[in-house]
């Protein structure tokens with residue numbers, strides 16, 4: 001029996017000031033969906049409890065959308081998870097200053113392990129780590145560079161007290177091909193920390209399948225492309241995972 005409802009985190013990924021979705025996270029594969037504020041407000045009006053807000057330029061190192069992202073985060077009444085290019089004290093302070101509920105560290109967890117251990121110790125539940133993988137190899141710098149083995153990194157982060165992981169199969173991301181349930185099961189078996197699933201959701205059945213993994217440790221699911229492509233509405237998604 002499930003004990004919690006699967007949390008849904010509609011995504012607003014921002015590139016060059018626009019809400020976009022990429023395919024496999026690849027720069028240049030953008031489809032644009034207009035004003036990020038409008039997208040975020042639409043998800044909020046539809047009943048979202050969370051927003052997954054990503055600065056893709058900061059992730060890729062092609063600039064940033066920091067001011068715009070902060071404006072969106074501050075305008076929200078819901079919980080905000082901020083991601084993309086949070087790699088040092090300045091970017092972390094800017095992210096936390098938006099009043100977001102948590103930040104998602106990616107590259108830093110691969111390239112600056114001591115800093116990440118420090119901020120996990122300082123900020124606890126405010127910090128999640130994004131484990132973005134091809135196979136079982138982690139990818140950083142906007143998913144463009146290899147960054148070590150998934151399970152070795154998970155063991156290290158667990159020992160440092162990391163509160164939560166956001167797990168993305170890059171091969172699925174933005175493709176509407178369904179989430180990688182096997183990867184999620186394997187990660188849940190390797191850690192007792194909650195896991196937020198990301199990438200590939202295409203249908204309400206995908207969300208129902210993810211909801212069956214709640215007892216194994218999947219806490220939430222990020223949904224991007226499927227909502228923008230109108231595969232289903234957020235209201236339908238929330239209804240599908242209600243228990």
Ligand SMILES: O=C(O)c1ccccc1NCC(=O)[C@H](O)[C@H](O)COP(=O)(O)O
Pocket residue numbers: 011012013021025026052054056059083084085106130142143168172173174175176198199200201222223224225226
């Ligand atoms: O989150 C990041 O830091 C990031 C960095 C580089 C490329 C993509 C990145 N995030 C993508 C997302 O978080 C997507 O919004 C999410 O995986 C949704 O995927 P989908 O439902 O398949 O559109």
